[in-house]
Amino acid sequence: MAQPNSEMKGIMPPERIITVKKESFLKHLVKNKWLYIFLIPGLLYFLVFKYVPMFGIVIAFKQLSIVKGIWGSDWVGLANFETLFSSSHFLRVLRNSILLSVYQIIFGFPAPIILALMLNEIRQIAFKRISQTILYLPHFISWVVLAGIVINFLSPTTGIANQIVTAFGHEPIKFLQEPEYFRSIIVSAEIWKSVGWGTIIYLAAMTGVDPTLYESAKIDGASRMQRIYYITIPGIATTIVILLLLNLGNILDNGFDQVFLLYNPVTYETGDIFETYTYRIGLQDGRMSYATAVGLFKSAVGFILIISSNYAARAISGKSIW
Template sequence: MGRSGSWKQALRYLNQKKYLYILLIPCVVYFFIFNYIPMYGVIMAFKDFNFAKGILGSPWVGLDNFRYMFGLSDFYQVFWNSFYLGILRLVFGFPFPILLALFLNEMRSMIFQRVSQTIIYLPHFISWVVIGGILVNFLSPTWGVVNIFLGKFGFDPIFFLADTDYFRPIVILSSIWKESGWGSIIYLAAIAGINSELYEAASIDGAGRLKKLWYITLPGIKSTIVVLFLLRLGQIMGNGFEQIFVLQNPMNLSVSEVFETYAYRVGILGGRFSFGTTVGLFTSVIGLIFLLIGNAIAKLFKEEGIW
């Protein structure tokens, strides 16, 4: 009787929310087709993949691909490059959309706010290939605007993209410029969901804008920040292929070679497709470990986490 009642209650709830679930169907279908079905290809990491035999017909080699990966002389340098760049993205890149959202929220002129939002969203839609070309031209030691400007003050030209000391700052700054505006949308939506009566009550109590920001806005979006931080932590080893690839050259390879470009160079160009899958699986496991640790720490601090 109890079980029958719970089923009726569940069906009643589904009937009430049926249009919301109908809207959810395309998203579920998309993730099922493009994210879950391809997961069977992970078994390539444990096989010596052969195009003629296919994934299932290729011979099983167990952990040989992982032994090969760990035995490569440049593997640990690539691991450090990926991890270090991921940490830099987390430390410098993650807070910027939050600060940008707080700044936009404090604007009093709605027209100026809308124009500013449109301008800072635009870089997200520009391809990294285009941005890479812009950076190459701006930072060129011969005709680049930056070096021309430095030359006016008596400085020698600097080949920024060939100098290993400048590569990581260029990657981080260009990533912030391109994606921070788009990333701020989620935080602006979270801020919009804060009860306006809290701000009115704070104004009556004499709180200024900074105190409202510190005691109302930030606590109001804290759960959103935690969830997005954990999701970013799960991608700690992922630095994206396009950005690194378009800025990479033989002069900066010692700091620019990350797992995405490494898998492309050794796995795709070298014809070792199983190795490319091995690298992807390895980075995913590392990301999962960081995600589990981060979620456990969030639970210790009484935060919701992601589950």
């Protein structure tokens, strides 16, 4: 008697499995073709502006010559990194970048969470929508305009801040020329600009919390603060952890616009960060190889931080990005 083949036994041969998978994928692709079409612009953005420029990393290990080009320039190995680490400006720039990011995380990261919790407790829909619209508006103001607002607000002659200072009998303060005030100004301006927009993510996360939990807690006599602490915050904990990890990964990425538009040589002591330092040595001084080494160092530190922060978050809270 002939032995039953694999199909008779109910076991599909490997060739048939591959064919079925291909057919299933094609059906899925045709069924969701518009979703993949809409995905193309995003993929092109990352390909053109994120992945293709990575080939320029080789500049950090060369002495770039405009005449010879990238590939024809002389190979210098780690010489640019040695120059960076031995530079008198390196520790200052590193300290300023870390401190500014730490201040942003300490004061700026909780701000949209607190604001979202407050907005979530508003029961008057009209007032809630008007409040959200007003809070979102600063996000759409460019840093050029916002820097002008800050400069006028802190002007030692016509600024509102100094008018209040002089009203109490004190001398006007040149806020933008005092290094000790610079970080506070940058962090405050960043919070004012982004806090309203940041609440969108947390408000969206709050919509996923089961309403029956609030009803049960209210029946059990839980106060509003208790419902926030024991239901709302745990319900958005995953979102908080993910955004915190992303912030930690960008701890050396403070943003170029806000600092460049408000700092000056007087405030280099506390305001000079990697972005502005790279701009000066790369574009103004023409030291492109050295500037690329600075940027590569910053990216490497950010990569290490986001990996380590992810593992730490997973060990502590059980929540992580991957």
